[in-house]
Amino acid sequence: MSGRRCGRTHGRFGSAQIETNKFQSTLPKGGATVCVNEYAVPLFDGVWNALTMIPARSCIYWRYLISYLSQSNNVWYTGVANNEDASMKGGKMSIRLEVWGENALFSRSEFKTERVTYDVMTPSAARGILEAIFWHPGMRWRIDRIHVLNPIRFGSIRRNEVDSVINIGKIRTMAEGRGDGGAIYTAESIQQRSSTILRDVRYVIDAHFELNRAKMSSTDSAEKFQSMFMRRAAKGQCFHHPYFGTREFPLEFQLWQESGDPVGFEHGHRDLGYMLYDFDYRNPAHPTPLFFRAELDDGVLDVESVEVGS
Known part of the structure; x- marks a missing residue:
């Protein structure tokens, strides 16, 4: 031979x-x-x-x-x-995950009180889904593409929320044995707010991860991390249940089962305007939001090489 x-x-x-x-x-x-x-x-x-x-x-x-x-x-x-x-591109391991759910809310940062969703899932929300399934300090998820499989449909709901947050100073006081920690009672602080959400969403996430060798052990490798993610995703395992924007909208997930590429819900070009890309955590005390110009081409949001800015 x-x-x-x-x-x-x-x-x-x-x-x-x-x-x-x-x-x-x-x-x-x-x-x-x-x-x-x-x-x-x-x-x-x-x-x-x-x-x-x-x-x-x-x-x-x-x-x-x-x-x-x-x-x-x-x-x-x-x-x-x-x-x-x-499978591996410049040392970056790739995965493809299908996610779907009844509702989604990817809040626009320009709306402060009434929540209004972006038209499609943001890259940071996609990263959060992958990290819910598998994360390690020696890796960093990067989103390449988001395939939008279902038509974009909006809906409106009203929810009961509170109008304040707990003060950290009152928490410290409670730890010292004084006060109640600034407890918030919904009967006294309740407010009803409207939210514009997405209905019946389904996406396919193309992503890869990059390695941080300084935070990896001698037994860690890219192949090991990818194998662990594939196994956990195939079994439906996760560190916490992933969701679409808010915990009220949990999602289902599975590895992409088809042999071909996902097909978007529409043909042509659609400009979605500026969208949140992710946060810059180089200064952990003051994370900086990063934005990019989002565009759908044939139902695919390609963010592999977009320009981002704060």
């Missing part, structure tokens, strides 16, 4: 780059090298074509195939295989 020589081979879902490493000299003469997700795998005729046909985002399929190959051949090769299409 012989392997393919080092080079770039293109499949349906992208390309895989093979790079020889320093261990090449210890391997059988004339062998090609390949390693997927840091696992050395045997390479023989007919297998390379199978490898390049697997969707890059289907990380779990790579692992199953590797497990099978490791028992099927006694000739081993090593190196680095990096699919540039989706």
